[in-house]
Amino acid sequence: xxxxxxxxxxxxxxxxxxxxxxxxxxxxxxxxxxxxxxxxxxxxxxxxxxxxxxxxxxxxxxxxxxxxxxxxxxxxxxxxxxxxxxxxxxxxxxxxxxxxxxxxxxxxxxxxxxxxxxxxxxxxxxxxxxxxxxxxxxxxxxxxxxxxxxxxxxxxxxxxxxxx
Ligand code: SME
Numbered sequence: 675x676x677x678x679x680x681x682x683x684x685x686x687x688x689x690x691x692x693x694x695x696x697x698x699x700x701x702x703x704x705x706x707x708x709x710x711x712x713x714x715x716x717x718x719x720x721x722x723x724x725x726x727x728x729x730x731x732x733x734x735x736x737x738x739x740x741x742x743x744x745x746x747x748x749x750x751x752x753x754x755x756x757x758x759x760x761x762x763x764x765x766x767x768x769x770x771x772x773x774x775x776x777x778x779x780x781x782x783x784x785x786x787x788x789x790x791x792x793x794x795x796x797x798x799x800x801x802x803x804x805x806x807x808x809x810x811x812x813x814x815x816x817x818x819x820x821x822x823x824x825x826x827x828x829x830x831x832x833x834x835x836x837x838x
Contacts, residue, residue, distance in 0.1 A: 677719075678695055678716050678720060679695070680692050680695075680719075680720045685823055685824070688720055688721070689823065689824075692716060692720050693830060693831060695716065696712070696713060696716050697834050699712045699713075700712065700834040700835065700836055701832075701834075702833075703781045703836065704836050704838060706808075706836070706837055706838070707746065709835050709836060710746055710789065711729045711747035712809075713727045713747075713831060713832075713834070713835075714728070714748055714749045716747040717749075717831075723750075723814050723819070724750060724751075724791060724792055724794065724813045724814055724815045725748065725750035725751065725753065725812070726748070726749045726810075726811075726813075727745070727748025727811055728746035728747055728748065728751065728800075728808050728810055728811070729744065729757055729764050729808060729809050729811060729812075730745075730807070730808040731743060731768065731807055731808060732744045732784075733807060739759040739774060741755065741759060742757065743757040743758075743759075743764055743808075744756055744808065746808060750813070752788075753788040753789075754786060758785060761784060762785060763776055763779075763785055763797045764787035764811055766784070766797075767798070767799050767806075768799060768806045768809055769800065771806055772799065773797070773798050773799070773828075774795075774796070774797045775796050775821065775822075775824075776778060776796070777818040777820075778793065778794060778817055778818070779794060779795055783793075788813075789813070791815050792813040792815065793815055793817045794816060794818055794819045794820060794827070795813050795814070795820070796811075796824050797809050797810070797811045797812075798810045798825065798828045798829055798832060800832050800835060800837070802837040812828070
């Protein structure tokens with residue numbers, strides 16, 4: 675297994691260098707958990723984000739909606755394991771089926787603080803056959819770390835998950 679090689683450049687250039695490497699990592703692997711795990715590790719190697727991880731939509735007997743988000747593969751400190759539909763940034767991205775960029779988590783009503791060190795966040799839904807099957811969540815210790823560049827390239831990266 676080759677290591678991820680991306681050096682210098684703007685954020686956009688770093689994504690552009692990273693993307694074919696992630697595509698190659700995921701090619702030929704149909705297990706979504708394995709691909710989620712390597713996507714987190716690859717993003718971690720290139721960007722200095724505080725937390726990078728997936729929450730996966732799972733059936734739940736204990737949640738009124740019958741489903742919840744459950745912590746999946748991630749890189750970073752321990753995090754909340756369960757998020758309800760429509761709750762927090764992750765549950766809102768799931769409900770609204772759209773990318774949510776939060777420049778300042780203190781200004782997002784209902785933000786779930788897994789760590790008080792997190793200051794800004796982006797959540798990108800993973801969509802398969804028009805259903806949200808998971809979300810990718812990135813947290814930063816700096817304010818306003820995420821923008822449309824992250825949104826564009828993270829959505830592209832999620833197409834490599836090879837969902838069944
Ligand atoms: N902040 C997220 C919860 C997940 S952690 O950041 C890892 C939210 O509000 O949904």
